[in-house]
Structure formats: C-alpha cells, structure tokens
Amino acid sequence: MNLKRLFNWPYLRQNLKKSKGLLAIILGIIPILNLLIFIAINVLSNSEASTLSRISTVAILGLYTIPILLSMALFGFVFKRKSVDFMMSMPLERKTIFVTNTIGGIGLMIAMLLLNILLMGLVSLWVPAVPGAMLFDYLVIWTISYSFVFTLTNLAMTISGNRITQLIVTALFLFLIPFCYDTFIHNNESYQYLTSYVECTTESCKPETYLCATNDLLCQERKNNNQYAIDLRQENNNYTMPYQLIRSRLDWNDLILYNGGQLLKMTLISVFAFILGIYLFNRRKMEVCETSFENFHVHSIVKCLTMIPFILFVYDTLLDGDFIFVIIVLFIFLIYFFIYDLITRRSIIRWQHSLLYFSGVVIFTFALSLIPRPIFHSQEVVLNQEEIAAIEIPEAQLSYEGDIILYQGRFEEKESIAHLLKWMNTDLSQEAYGVMEIKIELMNGKKYNSSIVLGESQIKSFVEDMPSGFVYKNAYDELKENRIFAISYSNSDLYSPKQRKGLLDRLNKIMSEIDEQKIYPIDNNYNQIITVYAYQDHEVKRFQIPSGIDYELNEYIIKNYQKEFQEIYQAKPKQFWENAQVDTNDDSKFADYYGYLSFQNIQKAYQDFIEAYYMEEVDITKPMIDFTITYKNKNYHYFTNRIKEVKELQDKLVEEVKQLYNLDSGVDVDE
C-alpha cells in the first residue's frame, strides 16, 4: 500500500496553516491554561493528593470542544460550495483528504496532550505532585477519548450538509445511544442494584441471623437452598467517556478515569468510525452543502431523534399526572420542530410531514418507556460461594472500645471469603456501628460492589471470625515504594518530599513489625489518619494507618510539624498573621456562641497565645491541643500542652460576648 496515497503531509501542512488561530489555542493557550490550573489545584493546594481526574480538569472540558473545533477546521470546507469547488478539484483522492485530516487532527491533539504532560512533568520535578505513571495514563486516556470524539465528529461530517447538522449528528452519536441504554436499562443509576443472593456451600458462610417474613415463601425456599440475599451493586461505568463524564453530574473527583473496558470500547468505535468515515467520504455527495441533508426524510428522522430525551422527560411528568404542563411542553416541542428546520435547513418542511414525524417519535418513545425494564436486562444474580476469587476491603478501620481494628486488604483464602460472606448476609438487628465497603471479584473476572454492615455487638464476633492482621500488612507490602507519591496527615495536609522520606522509613518499620493482632491499641491522646498514596494499576491506591498505633510515629509527626511551624514563623513573624488563619481542634466552648463571637477576636487571641509560646516543645505523652495554621494555602500545625491556658482564653472570649449581648439567661450553655 502506498502510504503517500493515504497521508499527504504537504496538504496537511497547508490545511493546518490556514487555521493559525486554532493552532494557537491547541498548542499554546490550552497547555498554558492547563499548567496554570494544574499548579493551582495540585501544587499550591495541599489539601488533597493528585488524582487523574484532578489533573484532567482542562482535558475534560476540552473533550467537548477541541476535537469538534478541530474537525470543523479541517473538514469545514465541505459545507461551502466555494470551498468544495476549490478543495475537491485539487489533485488528491478523497481517501487521502479524509485519512490525512483525521491522522493530522489526532496527531495535533496528541501533541497538545504531550505538551500538557511535559509541562506538568516539569513542574513535578520541583514539586513532585504527579507521578510519571499517572501522566502516562493521562496521555493514553485523553488520546483515546479525544480521538473518539474527533472520529465521530468526522463521521458526522461525511453525512451532514452544514456545521449545525454536523454538531447535532455528533451529539447524537456521542450521547443518544448511551442515554437510551442508561435510561431504559439502568434507570440513570450510578450503580445497578441487583436482586442478588449468595449460595453458601460451607457452614462458615451461613449467616448468624437471617430472617424471612412468615408469608415470604420464596425467601424460605431460598434459605432452605442456602441462598441468602445480599446487597450487590454493579458499577455502571462502561459508558464512553463523553457520556460518562456528564453522567457523573460534573462530579469527577471519584470518577475512575482509567477504565480498560471503556478505553477498549472507545478505541474500537473510533477505528470503526474511521473506516466507515473513509467509505462515506469517498461517496459523499459534495453538492449537498449549505443544507442539513439531501433527503428531507433523513432530516426529519434526525430531528426526531434529538427529541427523545425531552419526550422521555414529558413521559415521566405524564406519569405524575401533570397534564397541563405536558400540553405546554408538547406545544413548545412543536415550535422547536419548526425552529429546528429554520436553523438547520433554512426552510420549513411542510407542517403535515413535521406533525407526522413528531407523532411517530412520541409514540415510539412512549412505547419504549412502557416496556418493563427486566425485558432488557435480567437483574437477578446468584453468586455461588465457590465462584468468588477474592473479596477486597479497600479502606476499613473500625474503632472498637478505644482500640482499633484494621481491615484493609484483599482476602483470597476460601475460609476468609466464607466469613466475609457470612457477615454480608447476616441481618442487622441493631443500629449500624461499622460499615465496610467491599469489592467482590469472581473467578470469571466479573466485579461487584457490596458492603458489610455491623452492629456494635457483632464486631467482636466478626473479628474473631477473621484471619490475623497479616492481610493488612500484605496490603501495605503490595504498595510499590517507587509508586508512592504522597502521604497525607488527617486526610488533608500533604507531606513535603523531604518529610515523606523520613515518614516512609518509619512506616516501613512499623509495618515490618506488625503482628497477627486483630485489634490494636491506639494512643487516644493523639491519633490521626496517615494516608499513603501510590499510583499503581492505573489508579491511586490509598493505604491508611492510624498514627496512634505507634508512639514513635506520633512523636515523629508531631515533632516534625512543630519544627516546621517554628521555622516558618521565626522567619517571617511580622507578616505571618497578615496571611494566616488559625484554628484549633478543640473549640467546643464556642459551640453555642458562634453567632456572637467575632472571628477577628478569636484570631487575635489565638495569635497572641501562639506568639507567646510558639518556641515551646510539646510533650506528647501528656494531653495537648493542635492548632492548625493556614498560611498561603498550606497548613501548619502547632501543638501545645497548655490546655488550661487555651480553655481560659476561650472562656474569656465567651464571657465577653455573654456580657456584650446579655446572653446569661437566653442561651443554654452546655458545660
């Protein structure tokens, strides 16, 4: 195959040269904007460790604009008679034009993404905010996602006669099929809640208490067959990226961006769209431009398809019985029918035709809505105990009688799986005390989400059932040290690289000494959660350690923070409070007076206190108070044993407002 016949670089260069503005946006403005937002969110803010979604803010917004604008810039000539004459008379095969523009467009987007990761990577050399593997995944995810939108936009171009129609067809390609699937099969839920049972084959799997209503014969029958109801959810995240992002209702923080199934699906669709695009572009009637479609029936069908989501909305309202609203909305739809024609075709299709198509799409959508969901998808799942390969508890710490139970890890042993299943299907007869989210992985690779809810009295039995603490230790050992990119304290403050090294050494030591204990005593004087973040298996893995399980760890953390604060305060004592805000972990005395207390007065009192004692060392064996000082977007900590003085200071502030507002009789003060 002659590659030059497929890809013509001189043509691409000329075609890109005309779009200097877009080039400047893609290769200049966006990487700079991305860098600025990256620095603002991931570098300057020390509240959270980077995740793929946090570094992808600009990329997510760009997904809905860049590939579409690029496609319009490269293929926009097909929508104007003048430019069609000019371009199509050139000595280029249609296939060459399509392939060159598509590959060129994808290449340009990759160049932009490369620039993005290069700039983010350079910043990360000084401030290690993002691990290299995460940047690589960023490149993979967005290359595939952008190419997906780009190839579908190009495909839309091959059948459309103007830009607006191209946009509409692209939107239908990107959203209509997943929307219908989502609506008709998943009811727009993030999780598919399954009617599910576990079938126990061993005694250890059977629940301690499992209740069936006396008239629930099916439940009894299942119980006799050792089938017990469990809460099972399947994550509905196999939609293509553009739909998935909108589906998550713009809350991208918990979105798993690297999804192998999703990426494969988008890649296959992109390849298909590319090949189909070549075929259709070769056969495109170039005279069909400056209108929507050659055929008005196709125009009407596409117009009807754009209505489906709105008609579904009306259908739901109809079920609620609000008929007047429905009539108003249907009238608006009819007007839309004519406006759509004017915008996309610059002429109005005969109203009889429009009415006919409109009635057709309403009847079709309503009929589809009336079909019961189970016809589309069977929701009942029966898991056999033997089918389960592993159960994972991603994050679990249960405090128990002042001590702590650590259960984070992956359980693959048959007996452990049986015990966990037992607690999954045991009825909760009291208030929930501990909830553990779990992930179930079957032998065939299928994955489900579930949870174990325990009552207080059940905790002890649960712990007795479960294996030793080595699963927790294994979970830590599975973290690859070179993939650890952040450690946070109390779920917010991130350690600097220098501090991280010292802390990691200490954590390694603790974890190497951890024994088979199931319940660990903790230092109730001071206990904060240390979270270790590692980027591996294309996601951020979090491992949590309570600092209170080790005296030396607590000492290390507190001393380090104390030192860090003393250093920064000593260096800039005068300007410090102009840019700082102070807070304490113990301000219960203020609880009833927040409406009256002056923020400035509290700040001033705390500042004076810290100013007076900031060089004092803290004795961590004694009770202490933790002041959090936010200075230029970074949190510092100052610890003091002078609890009495702090309480007095707080009392004084409360007393002042009581006198000022004469609150003695009016407010119940809970001492």
Place this chain on the structure above:
Amino acid sequence: MIQIKDVSKSFNNVKILDKLNCTITDNCIYGLVGANGSGKSTLLRLINGIYKQEEGTITMNGEELFNNATLKQKIVFVPDDLFFYPGYTLKDMFQFYQALYPRFDEEYAVSLAKMFKLDQNRKISTFSKGMKRQCALIASLATNAEYMFFDETFDGLDPVVRNTMKKLIAKKMSEQNTTIIMTSHNLRELEDICDRLGLLYKGGILFESEIDNLKTNMYKVQISFAQEKKKEDFKGIDILSFKKVGSIITLVIKDEKKTSRKILEKMKPVILDYLPLTLEEIFIYEMEVLGYEFEEII
C-alpha cells in the same frame, strides 16, 4: 483527450445533464457556452471530480478521472465563485499549489503577479473581485497542468487585463500544448480565443464545431438587382436566411465549396457585398436551422 460519455446528473430530482456526450481533444481552446443554469459549471465540476455523475463515464486518455489523484495533477480548475483560505496571501496560495502540483512554476507565478502588480504579501481577502480572479488564474496557469478548466473565465476583469489574460492563455496553449476549457454565457467573450465551441442546452451538447469552420463557411451577403427577385431565384445557394428591405436583399448563406460568388455574379446584381458574420450571428442562424429560438438558448 477527455471523453465524456452518456453523463447524467440531477439535483433535487431535476436532471441538469442528460446523457451528455462530448470529446475534448488535446491542444485546443474549447469554449462551452450555454444559458444560465444550462449545466456548464456542473459539467466542469463533474470533469474535475468535485461531483460524481449518476450515469456515464468521464475519462482522460481512457482512464476514469473521478478520484484519480495522478490524473488530477494534469488538470486544474478555476471555478466561477472563487475561494481562498482566510488570511492567505498570494504567496501562501502559490505555496499551496506548489504543495499539490509537482510541475508548479513559482518563478512564472511570481513574474505574472509582478506583471499584474499584485502584492504577494497582501491578504487575498483584501483584493478586489477582479484582482482575486487574477490571483486564481495566475496560480492555475503556473501549475503547468495539461488541462485547464476556467468557469466564467474573465468575470470581473477589466478589458486590459482580460486581453492580457487571453494572450497568456493562448500562449500557454501554443507553447505547452495545454488544453483549455472555458465557459461563458457570453459568446463574444470566447469568439476571439476559442478554437472550438460547444453549446450546452437542456442537459446535452446541442451543437459543437470548430470556430474557423463556422466562420469560413457562412456569410452574410447584401445584394440588389435591377429586377424583382424572390428566394426561389437563388438556385444552387444554401440560404439560411432571406430578408428583403426595399430593393436590398440580405442573405445568410452556407458556402462550404466557395461557389456562391460565381453563381451570384452570373445573376448580374447591381450591388454585391460579402460581410463577415459575428459568432453570435452564426449561432443564431445555425440554431434557427435546427429549429431553436436563439434567445431561448443563450
């Protein structure tokens, strides 16, 4: 040679070209005339592979032209409605053509731009309509393509530039054996440059001929006799038109064998004048012979 065989094309169920047949021989300037909407531009777009015909074939030396990049390097097309990339200068335009036409002669293009006093570094969008057409014509002439298609070629050009362009086109044809195909709805526009003319009417080529043949075979004769004469008296003369005003008879005759003068002189006329016919007149009379009203066609 470009051969168009049984080509049909419709728009919105209206047949614009209907089983059209036409042969464009090499090294000539072929003029295609026809009324507005007769399908001239459509035919050029089909030949240039912009549109695809519904029926028939368009071949260059036996090979299908549509979507054939190798053959399309031998043809260049200047449409009636010109397009230039936004922000492009004439220099950019030359680079564009150079990227796609391997035989593009930049030196020649630059020299023509200088001759027409076109600033190569100025954005084409700021040029006047006539200057834009000059740009398009210069770029296409510099491609050194074997076949050049010009739709409404001289539209917007002033008489001086129009003559210069005609000379350049004729020179191109004579020096490089280029075949030029140009359309116009104005016969006078093509009369002094074309070798061959085709008349497009109702989706087909109604009439096609060498201009020289047309001009040398047809005459307007003004004649007067001492006695009264009728049309029937002119035996042996192929009369296309007979008009009598007073004693002056005006004949339009076809005289391929050049025998008319002898016959007429034998009739001892008082006055006998042979006057040249314009191309438009020739077409009028030819069409009248075919039974068409000329005003309908052009």
